[in-house]
């Protein structure tokens with residue numbers, strides 16, 4: 001955090017330096033935009049392959065074949081979810097929250113891709129509908145579906161409170177992946193990664209730049225819909241923070257289940273091909 005009083009004096013040209021206009025780090029104009037018309041047309045006549053209920057303060061895993069859709073649905077009350085995604089054939093390829101943030105911004109919505117880690121760096125999923133897109137950014141700079149948080153975890157909780165809490169999203173995701181893959185907990189934990197915070201309303205305070213949360217605007221019936229670009233395994237935790245209006249990493253908040261619906265279209269979206277892994281050959285200058 002920046003000190004409220006700097007230890008070092010401003011240079012004479014401080015105002016001019018601060019007035020320099022920012023430039024976008026990663027312009028994505030060269031990337032083909034998601035063809036939402038084609039994706040949405042593929043929903044006509046789709047059939048539901050599976051439904052998974054995520055219990056409160058717990059996680060569940062699910063599988064989505066490439067070319068299918070999945071929806072994360074609010075059902076009984078306001079609840080945020082922490083989402084992890086892996087390549088179903090190689091869990092070493094997983095969702096890369098940081099690069100997704102760099103490419104699409106702090107909070108995701110319709111048309112954004114969920115990119116995989118290096119060296120794969122390809123779209124794992126595309127957001128095809130977001131019933132909370134009306135929220136935009138509020139007066140504090142808050143918005144929903146962030147890729148700026150990490151996930152609540154027992155180690156940070158231990159650090160800050162001294163206590164043990166075993167149903168943080170990190171632990172929930174670890175158990176879900178361990179059960180799905182038949183892995184020991186420690187092996188599964190190594191594959192759990194920074195999440196997409198589904199339905200969570202977050203931002204950074206303007207004065208101190210600290211990560212904040214506020215009550216999610218999600219209501220039963222709201223959903224976030226994805227198209228699976230590759231064969232996926234997912235895990236979703238119903239965060240112990242509930243709507244994240246006050247606390248997490250404890251049993252204090254009211255929590256609700258989440259539902260995941262998986263749909264198979266009659267045929268894939270027109271013109272769609274599953275993306276190949278990134279074409280950089282890996283020379284790294286040698």
Ligand SMILES: [Zn+2]
Nearest residue numbers: 152169239240
């Ligand atoms: Zn959580």
